[in-house]
Amino acid sequence: MIYQRVLLSILFLTPLHAYSQAADSPKSKTEYKKLFKQAYGAYKQSLDQGDAGITYQYAKESYQFGCKAYGEHNINCANLGLNYLSHMKSNDTDSPKVGEIVMPVLKKKYGAKSIDVIDFMILSASKYPSNNKEQAIDIISTALEYLNDAEVEPVLKANIELSAGKALLKFNSNKAVILKNSYNDLSAKLHPDDGRLLEHRFWAAKYWMTTPKKSLAIELFEKNIQLYESIENYTHPYELVSRAHLVALYEHKKQSDEATRHCIAIGEIRPWDDNQEQIPLFRIAPTYPINAARNHKEGWVQLSFNIDENGMVREPKVLKSSSKIFRKSSLNALKQWRYAPKFENGKAVEATGLTVQLDYKMGKSYTNPHN
Numbered sequence: 081m082i083y084q085r086v087l088l089s090i091l092f093l094t095p096l097h098a099y100s101q102a103a104d105s106p107k108s109k110t111e112y113k114k115l116f117k118q119a120y121g122a123y124k125q126s127l128d129q130g131d132a133g134i135t136y137q138y139a140k141e142s143y144q145f146g147c148k149a150y151g152e153h154n155i156n157c158a159n160l161g162l163n164y165l166s167h168m169k170s171n172d173t174d175s176p177k178v179g180e181i182v183m184p185v186l187k188k189k190y191g192a193k194s195i196d197v198i199d200f201m202i203l204s205a206s207k208y209p210s211n212n213k214e215q216a217i218d219i220i221s222t223a224l225e226y227l228n229d230a231e232v233e234p235v236l237k238a239n240i241e242l243s244a245g246k247a248l249l250k251f252n253s254n255k256a257v258i259l260k261n262s263y264n265d266l267s268a269k270l271h272p273d274d275g276r277l278l279e280h281r282f283w284a285a286k287y288w289m290t291t292p293k294k295s296l297a298i299e300l301f302e303k304n305i306q307l308y309e310s311i312e313n314y315t316h317p318y319e320l321v322s323r324a325h326l327v328a329l330y331e332h333k334k335q336s337d338e339a340t341r342h343c344i345a346i347g348e349i350r351p352w353d354d355n356q357e358q359i360p361l362f363r364i365a366p367t368y369p370i371n372a373a374r375n376h377k378e379g380w381v382q383l384s385f386n387i388d389e390n391g392m393v394r395e396p397k398v399l400k401s402s403s404k405i406f407r408k409s410s411l412n413a414l415k416q417w418r419y420a421p422k423f424e425n426g427k428a429v430e431a432t433g434l435t436v437q438l439d440y441k442m443g444k445s446y447t448n449p450h451n
Contacts, residue, residue, distance in 0.1 A: 109149055116145035132167070139167040140174070147181070158185035162200065168207045170250060175207035176215070193226040198240060201226075206247035213251045220244050221255060235276060238266040242280055249287060259287040263300075278304055282318045289325065298329050305342075320346060327361040327418055336392075339418055343391030344428055347420035358419055358434060361391070366413035366438050372405050373442070379403045380439045381410040389428035391421045399435065410438045 107115070123138035143164040147157035161182035168175060182200065190196040201223035208216035224244055227237060245259035263277075263284035270277055281300050288297035301322045308319045323342040330339035343361060352358075372379070379402035386394045396414045398407050414436065422431040 107148065112145050112149035116142060116149045119145050136167040136169075139164045143178070152181050153185055155185060155189055158182045158189070162203070165203055165207055170207055171209040172207050173209050175204055175209070176212055179204035179219075193229065195230065195232065195236075195240075198223045198226050198230070199243075202240065202244045202247060206243070206250070210251075217248065217251055217253050217255065220247055224258065234266065234269055238262050238280060242283060245283060245287070249283070249290070252290075256287055256290070259283045272303070273307060275307075278307065278316065278318065282322060285322075285325070289329070294329055294332070298326065301326050301329075315349060320349060324361050331362045331416075331418060336418075340390045340392075343418055343420055344389075347391065347423050347428060348426075350420060352420075352422040352431070358387070358431075360417045360419055362416075362418040364413045364416045366406075366409040366440070368440060369405050369409055372403075372440065376442055377403070377405070378441050379406050380437055381406045382435060382437045383410060383414055384433065384435050385414060387419045387421060387431045387434060389421050389430060391419045393417050393419070394430070406438070406440055413438070 119138055119141035123135065123142050126135045126138050129135075139160075143157075143160040146160040147154075150156040158181075161178045165175060165178055165182075179200075182204070183197070186194075186197050186200055201219050205216040205219040205223075224241070227240055232240070241258050241262035245256050245262065248256040249259065259280075263280045266280055267277055281304050285297040285300035285304075288294060288300065304316075304318065304322055305326070308314065308316050308322075323346050326342045327339045327346075330336070330342075339362065346361065371377075381401040382399040383396055384399055385396040388394050393414055393416075396411050398411065401407050401410075421428040423429070
């Protein structure tokens with residue numbers, strides 16, 4: 081086992097540079113196949129390491145060398161491109177180029193309007209950088225048109241629409257309304273407690289958060305919370321973020337008691353770590369003092385505070401500041417923040433001695449926590 085780990089660490093140290101350098105000079109297909117096998121083998125091993133950055137790099141190398149070895153019109157190149165895209169983060173400048181190479185291969189193999197092509201169109205467009213936003217939205221819209229013309233089982237169709245809706249929401253497109261419409265269609269076919277609705281309901285709520293009808297987001301998030309709470313010793317991946325959204329939504333509606341319920345639940349689910357910064361679930365940005373803005377004055381304020389058993393900020397105090405002019409707005413903002421409370425022995429308790437720095441810059445003000 082130790083021997084395998086040593087080999088793996090050596091493998092990780094050399095290929096990232098060596099492979100890239102090897103690609104710079106012309107190679108025969110045989111040589112590219114050898115490079116591909118090395119890169120793909122490293123990719124498969126990297127999956128066990130759990131390092132997303134390394135896995136992404138080897139997926140990229142595998143795609144590049146595989147396409148050189150088998151040809152860009154080969155289905156192996158297309159499949160490697162799909163794999164590479166799946167490991168990309170959003171805003172990857174390579175995504176349009178990969179799409180241009182892979183799309184014709186998939187269309188020829190499966191049909192121009194096949195589910196495989198529709199899936200790929202949505203996946204590739206979802207990774208597009210923000211400066212290709214309009215192109216990405218057009219690709220996703222075309223994919224959805226193909227989907228409407230296809231004979232697809234309702235749950236599969238809803239899942240494809242969900243993927244499209246997530247991407248459209250990322251690009252701030254009003255076409256993200258499909259998240260709401262798709263959820264409504266699917267919920268009419270499934271029992272309200274069907275687990276397959278959880279993710280669709282979550283993203284429909286995320287859509288409603290972008291509209292004036294935020295009460296509908298609250299309604300959907302709360303439906304999911306009821307289901308999470310009905311299952312003992314179970315935490316859904318979306319539970320914490322759903323509760324965090326509810327804290328913010330209720331605070332904006334001045335319903336602090338409802339927000340408190342979710343602050344406490346988050347504190348109970350997620351153990352407090354005194355060695356990590358405590359991130360607020362809800363915060364109000366401080367108002368830039370008018371006199372300071374008029375004089376183009378910038379500055380900062382350091383404050384201390386406690387968090388009570390309900391996740392509310394107590395006893396905020398100014399420790400230091402660059403100028404007294406920023407103190408009042410800093411205190412007023414911090415008093416409205418909400419946190420998950422600290423738990424000890426299964427009970428919410430007060431946490432003391434936290435600190436935060438509020439920085440005032442012309443054009444914005446922001447926080448720099450350093451608990």
